[in-house]
Amino acid sequence: MNKESKMYSILKEKCPVCHKGNAFISTKKYDLKTFHKMPIRCEHCNHKFEIEGGFWQGAMYVSYGLTVAFSIATFVITYLIYPETDAWYYIIIISLVSLFLAPVNYRFSRMIWMNIFSSYNPEKAK
Numbered sequence: 001m002n003k004e005s006k007m008y009s010i011l012k013e014k015c016p017v018c019h020k021g022n023a024f025i026s027t028k029k030y031d032l033k034t035f036h037k038m039p040i041r042c043e044h045c046n047h048k049f050e051i052e053g054g055f056w057q058g059a060m061y062v063s064y065g066l067t068v069a070f071s072i073a074t075f076v077i078t079y080l081i082y083p084e085t086d087a088w089y090y091i092i093i094i095s096l097v098s099l100f101l102a103p104v105n106y107r108f109s110r111m112i113w114m115n116i117f118s119s120y121n122p123e124k125a126k
């Protein structure tokens with residue numbers, strides 16, 4: 001994967017400016033005590049992750065879009081496996097999948113949101 005691409009930063013959870021510093025303190029997505037913790041600044045280039053107060057509220061819109069996409073995918077997969085399933089099963093399965101993917105969704109949405117407003121800077125990557 002191209003280390004200068006935004007996709008690298010998003011998928012590897014690296015700083016959007018230098019692509020070297022970690023954006024989250026823990027690499028374990030399902031450690032419920034630490035999965036959401038982020039350093040204030042990048043350990044490599046000193047980029048401030050929360051650009052302004054309330055910055056992360058925008059990530060909620062990304063999170064909403066991801067949840068809708070995951071829910072549609074879950075619905076389609078469930079429909080292909082069990083086409084005669086009752087509507088309540090769809091609701092239960094989609095809810096469980098959304099709950100299970102919540103930590104991944106949280107981190108992924110913040111990474112996408114950060115990468116919208118910050119770009120890779122080769123000078124800061126040195």
Ligand SMILES: [Zn+2]
Pocket residue numbers: 015016017018019020021042043044045046047
């Ligand atoms: Zn950085």
